[in-house]
Amino acid sequence: MRIKLYAFLCVLGALLPLCSFVPWVLVHGFDFFLLIQAAFNTPISAFAWIDVLASAATLILFIFWESKRIGLPRPWIALCGLAIGVSLALPLFLLLREKHLIQLSNKG
Template structure:
């Protein structure tokens, strides 16, 4: 799975950036123009709305799952949300899989004790 996650990270960074970098080179960081073009029609607004909600879901998942598993350096996949959820999610899943592998088979499959249990 790790190879698949790495490939998805590459695709998740390359595809969005292949569209944004040329736009950025032509318009520089013109935020009003970016927002105008992102909402210029229903399909563009639909796509950006989907990316926004997906980004929020990915951020919540990274924080919740990362804390549950006591993972370190959660800032790395969270900072990748600047590129988009298409990079942040596979990167987090890669880091999570490596964390679970390092924890060993006993710990990675053992459910957490119920809250309040002594």
């Protein structure tokens, strides 16, 4: 049940941010400096982005520590989800972690 939920959250975590990002890119192109300027244009947008960056840093540490603790192979797969955002990387890591824990319990 959890695997299906995490898979569904991965899909949402990828689609929802891309629904905002892709139209912006179609209008402005891949202008990195304009993207940063727009992201920090107002105090509320700066607040949101700083929160996302802090969450991403925390998630990176969690992925490395938890992967090492449980012996999860290839934790970098979940880190690739950060290319879209924390909204994909976190449920992707939880999905990989859950599958690994199930495999471990089936072996023992």
